[in-house]
Amino acid sequence: SWTDGSDGTDELGYPRTLSQYDVDGYPAISGGYFTLNLVAAGSDGAVYACDLSLDINSTPFKIYRWANDNIETPVSVAFEGDPTNGKGGSGQDIRFGDNFAARGSGANTQLAAMSRNAKYLVIFTTTDGTNFTAHTLTHDASGKGGVGLTFGEGNTVWSKINGQPLVQLEFDLAAGTARTIRTVPTSVVANGVTGIAYDPGSKRFAAVDYSAHKMSVFDFSDPAAPTAIGSPLPMPASNANGNGTCAAGLVGEKVIGLDTNNGLLAAKVEVSVVAEPPVIDTQPASTTVLVGGTAQFGVVARGTKPLTYQWRFNGADIPGETGSTLILTNVTEARAGEYSVVVKNVAGEVVSENATLTVVPLVKSDALTPKWQLPPGAKPWINQDNSQRGLAYNPVNGHVLVISRSEGNKIYVLDGQTGEQLHTLFIDTSIVFGGTFVINMLAVADDGAVYVCNLTTDAAASSFNIYRWANDGPETAPEAVYIGNPGGGRWGDNFDVRGAGLETQIIAAQRSGKAVAVFTTPDGYTFYPTLMTVEDAADGDFGLSVAFGPGNTFFGKATGRNLRHVQFDLNTATATTLHNYTSLPAAMAAIAWDSTNNFLAGLVFENPDNVRLYDFSDMENPVLIDQEFCAADNPNINGTGQADFGGDMLFVLNSNNGITAYTVKKPTPSMPATLTDAKVVGSNFEFVVNGQAGAVYQLQSSTNLKDWIDIVGMTVPGPSAKVSIALEGQGARFFRAVLK
Structure with missing residues (x-):
C-alpha cells in the first residue's frame, strides 16, 4: 500500500x-x-x-x-x-x-x-x-536455496527452492561463514514453495507455492514445530509458472503473495478468541526405505496453541516422540508398519491417518567394499550445488579425475587408492570454452588420454565440444578434437570412451532424443561422429548415462526408463536394442560396465540413494549381487553423476552427495548351496535352491554322483530360487547347485 x-x-x-x-x-x-x-x-x-x-x-x-x-x-x-x-x-x-x-x-x-x-x-x-x-x-547448504530468501530472528536467514526443504542458516559476518541450524521438512512447508517471508514481530511465516498456486501462513513461535494458520488460500489464477518464481510479504496481520503469471493475493490473519480444536491439514505420508536408511513422517496441524503431539507405531505410543516430525534412523525391518500421531490442545484432540512404512531388505555380499569416501564438504569443490557431475578412472596410473564447477571450471586429479587430491588439469580458456556448461562429463581411454565434453542444450545453436589431454599431468595442454553438431538437441549429459590411439571410440547420446553418436578418429586427434537412431527406443532413454558394453554394444539409461542394451553397426549407421531390462530399477541413472567380471554398476535414487552391482554373466538374466550406500543422501534433483570401473575398484560420483570408492570382486559364498522342498508337480520336478544373497549358482545333473554336467540355461540367484525341471523322457538323475 x-x-x-x-x-x-x-x-x-x-x-x-x-x-x-x-x-x-x-x-x-x-x-x-x-x-x-x-x-x-x-x-x-x-x-x-x-x-x-x-x-x-x-x-x-x-x-x-x-x-x-x-x-x-x-x-x-x-x-x-x-x-x-x-x-x-x-x-x-x-x-x-x-x-x-x-x-x-x-x-x-x-x-x-x-x-x-x-x-x-x-x-x-x-x-x-x-x-x-x-x-x-560460505556455508553448508549450497543447492538448498536460491529462489526464496527472508531474514529470520537474529543473525539468521530462511532459504528455499523448489524440491528442497526450507532451511534456516545462522551467519557470522566476522567469520565470513554460515551454517544450517534448522530444516523444516517438505511435509510442513511444501516442495513447491519458493516465495517466503518471515515477520519476527508476530513470529509468522508466509509461503507461496508456485505449483499448487496457494498461499499459506504458519505460526513459527516454535520453529521446531511450526503450525499452519487456517487453510491455504488459492491465488487469483492457476496458470503455469514455468520459472517457479514467487514472492511474499508479511507484517503483523497483513500478508501478501505474488505467484508469477497468477497475480497478487492480499490477506489478513485473524486471531480467534474461541479455543479451536486441532485440525490436521497435512497428513503423514507413507514411505518406503531400504534397511539402514532414514524414514521421516510429518504432520501439519492448526488450532489454538499450544498443540502437543504423540506419535504411535501400530497404535502404541512411541516414547519421547512428541514433535510434529518423526525421524527414524538406521531403519530395520522390525520398524515396518503403521505410524500415526495424536494432536491435542485444550479444546480437543485429533488422530491422523495411518502412514505405512515399508522397509526393503538389501542384497549384501562382499562383492563391493567401501574403501574411501569424499562426502560434501570434504573438499571445497565437493558440495551440494549440482556442480559435480563427471568422474573417470585412468587405467594407466590409477588416478581418478573429477569435474567440478564450484570454484570455476576445474578438473581435479585424485589418487585412486586414497582419494587424496594430487593436482588439477591445465585448462586453456582460449581452447576450452562455450556451451551451457564449459565442461561437464569426462572419460579416460586405455592409453591414459583424457576426454572431456561440454554441455549444450541446443547443439544446432551452440556446438557440442570434446577436448583431449594426452595424459592427466598438471602441465598437459588440452586440444579440441571435436566441435560441431552431432545431431541437434541437447548433448553432454552422458559420455564414455574405450580403446587407445587410432582405436579410440567415444560415445554420447541425446538427452531428450533417441540418437546416439559414436566418435572415431583417423589420426588420434580429430574425431568424427557416426550418428545412429535407435528406432525401437523412446526419446530420452539414454539421456543420463551411456557405457560401452561387450563388442559393438552399449548400455543406456535415464531415470524413469528401462536399462537398454543396444547393438550398433558403424558401417551401416544403425543401432538396435538387444535387451530391454524391465526388472532393473527405473530410478537408476549413472551406469558403468566392468568387462573383466561382466558386472554392471548403477546409481539408484532411492531412500537412501545406493549403488547396485549386477552380474551380467547371463545377459538375459542379470543378477543383483550387492548394494552399498553413497557418501551422503541429499536430494539429487537432476539425477546426475558418473561411475567408472578400474583397478579392481568402482568409483561413483552422486551429484550433491560426493564420491565413494569401492573394491570389487566376485562374491564369496559363506556356505554351500542346499536344495530343499523337493517334490513332483505334474510332469515337473520342483525344488528350492538356498544359498547366499548376491551369489549366482549353476545347476548341474548327474546319473552317478561322480560325473556332473551343467544344465544349459539353468543359473539361479541367491539367496533363494525355485527350480522346475521337466521329467518327461528323463531317467533317474541327481541335482546340485554350484557357485558360478
Missing part, C-alpha cells in the same frame, strides 16, 4: 510508479538481464530493488534505493559490483537477483541475496544508510 493510503493510482487513474531518476534528474536504472527484478523494504520505509545478473563477471549486480515510496522520491545506487568479492565461479555460482531480502533501518539496514544455486550467501551492510558493502559467506 502507498504511504498516503491510496490505491496506487493518480488522480487520473493511471498506475503510480517509483521514479527512475536520481537527485540530479538523470536516469539511474540500467543494465542487467532484467533491469529490475525483485523488491524489498526496510522497517523505515526505504525501498530496495535489485536487477537480475546472469553473470556478475560481465554484468554487475545492482541494488537501488528509494528513501520512501513516494513517486517524487529520487533513486540512488546502493550497490553495484561483484557480490562474491572475487570468489566467482561459473554458471549459477555467479547468477544473482533471483532472491532478495531487507530488514532494519538507516545505518542498521541489512540486505541479503544468494546466488541462484545458493553457493554464496551475501549480507549487505551500510554505515550511512545509503551505500552498501557486500559480505560473502
Whole structure:
C-alpha cells in the first residue's frame, strides 16, 4: 500500500510508479538481464530493488534505493559490483537477483541475496544508510536455496527452492561463514514453495507455492514445530509458472503473495478468541526405505496453541516422540508398519491417518567394499550445488579425475587408492570454452588420454565440444578434437570412451532424443561422429548415462526408463536394442560396465540413494549381487553423476552427495548351496535352491554322483530360487547347485 493510503493510482487513474531518476534528474536504472527484478523494504520505509545478473563477471549486480515510496522520491545506487568479492565461479555460482531480502533501518539496514544455486550467501551492510558493502559467506547448504530468501530472528536467514526443504542458516559476518541450524521438512512447508517471508514481530511465516498456486501462513513461535494458520488460500489464477518464481510479504496481520503469471493475493490473519480444536491439514505420508536408511513422517496441524503431539507405531505410543516430525534412523525391518500421531490442545484432540512404512531388505555380499569416501564438504569443490557431475578412472596410473564447477571450471586429479587430491588439469580458456556448461562429463581411454565434453542444450545453436589431454599431468595442454553438431538437441549429459590411439571410440547420446553418436578418429586427434537412431527406443532413454558394453554394444539409461542394451553397426549407421531390462530399477541413472567380471554398476535414487552391482554373466538374466550406500543422501534433483570401473575398484560420483570408492570382486559364498522342498508337480520336478544373497549358482545333473554336467540355461540367484525341471523322457538323475 502507498504511504498516503491510496490505491496506487493518480488522480487520473493511471498506475503510480517509483521514479527512475536520481537527485540530479538523470536516469539511474540500467543494465542487467532484467533491469529490475525483485523488491524489498526496510522497517523505515526505504525501498530496495535489485536487477537480475546472469553473470556478475560481465554484468554487475545492482541494488537501488528509494528513501520512501513516494513517486517524487529520487533513486540512488546502493550497490553495484561483484557480490562474491572475487570468489566467482561459473554458471549459477555467479547468477544473482533471483532472491532478495531487507530488514532494519538507516545505518542498521541489512540486505541479503544468494546466488541462484545458493553457493554464496551475501549480507549487505551500510554505515550511512545509503551505500552498501557486500559480505560473502560460505556455508553448508549450497543447492538448498536460491529462489526464496527472508531474514529470520537474529543473525539468521530462511532459504528455499523448489524440491528442497526450507532451511534456516545462522551467519557470522566476522567469520565470513554460515551454517544450517534448522530444516523444516517438505511435509510442513511444501516442495513447491519458493516465495517466503518471515515477520519476527508476530513470529509468522508466509509461503507461496508456485505449483499448487496457494498461499499459506504458519505460526513459527516454535520453529521446531511450526503450525499452519487456517487453510491455504488459492491465488487469483492457476496458470503455469514455468520459472517457479514467487514472492511474499508479511507484517503483523497483513500478508501478501505474488505467484508469477497468477497475480497478487492480499490477506489478513485473524486471531480467534474461541479455543479451536486441532485440525490436521497435512497428513503423514507413507514411505518406503531400504534397511539402514532414514524414514521421516510429518504432520501439519492448526488450532489454538499450544498443540502437543504423540506419535504411535501400530497404535502404541512411541516414547519421547512428541514433535510434529518423526525421524527414524538406521531403519530395520522390525520398524515396518503403521505410524500415526495424536494432536491435542485444550479444546480437543485429533488422530491422523495411518502412514505405512515399508522397509526393503538389501542384497549384501562382499562383492563391493567401501574403501574411501569424499562426502560434501570434504573438499571445497565437493558440495551440494549440482556442480559435480563427471568422474573417470585412468587405467594407466590409477588416478581418478573429477569435474567440478564450484570454484570455476576445474578438473581435479585424485589418487585412486586414497582419494587424496594430487593436482588439477591445465585448462586453456582460449581452447576450452562455450556451451551451457564449459565442461561437464569426462572419460579416460586405455592409453591414459583424457576426454572431456561440454554441455549444450541446443547443439544446432551452440556446438557440442570434446577436448583431449594426452595424459592427466598438471602441465598437459588440452586440444579440441571435436566441435560441431552431432545431431541437434541437447548433448553432454552422458559420455564414455574405450580403446587407445587410432582405436579410440567415444560415445554420447541425446538427452531428450533417441540418437546416439559414436566418435572415431583417423589420426588420434580429430574425431568424427557416426550418428545412429535407435528406432525401437523412446526419446530420452539414454539421456543420463551411456557405457560401452561387450563388442559393438552399449548400455543406456535415464531415470524413469528401462536399462537398454543396444547393438550398433558403424558401417551401416544403425543401432538396435538387444535387451530391454524391465526388472532393473527405473530410478537408476549413472551406469558403468566392468568387462573383466561382466558386472554392471548403477546409481539408484532411492531412500537412501545406493549403488547396485549386477552380474551380467547371463545377459538375459542379470543378477543383483550387492548394494552399498553413497557418501551422503541429499536430494539429487537432476539425477546426475558418473561411475567408472578400474583397478579392481568402482568409483561413483552422486551429484550433491560426493564420491565413494569401492573394491570389487566376485562374491564369496559363506556356505554351500542346499536344495530343499523337493517334490513332483505334474510332469515337473520342483525344488528350492538356498544359498547366499548376491551369489549366482549353476545347476548341474548327474546319473552317478561322480560325473556332473551343467544344465544349459539353468543359473539361479541367491539367496533363494525355485527350480522346475521337466521329467518327461528323463531317467533317474541327481541335482546340485554350484557357485558360478
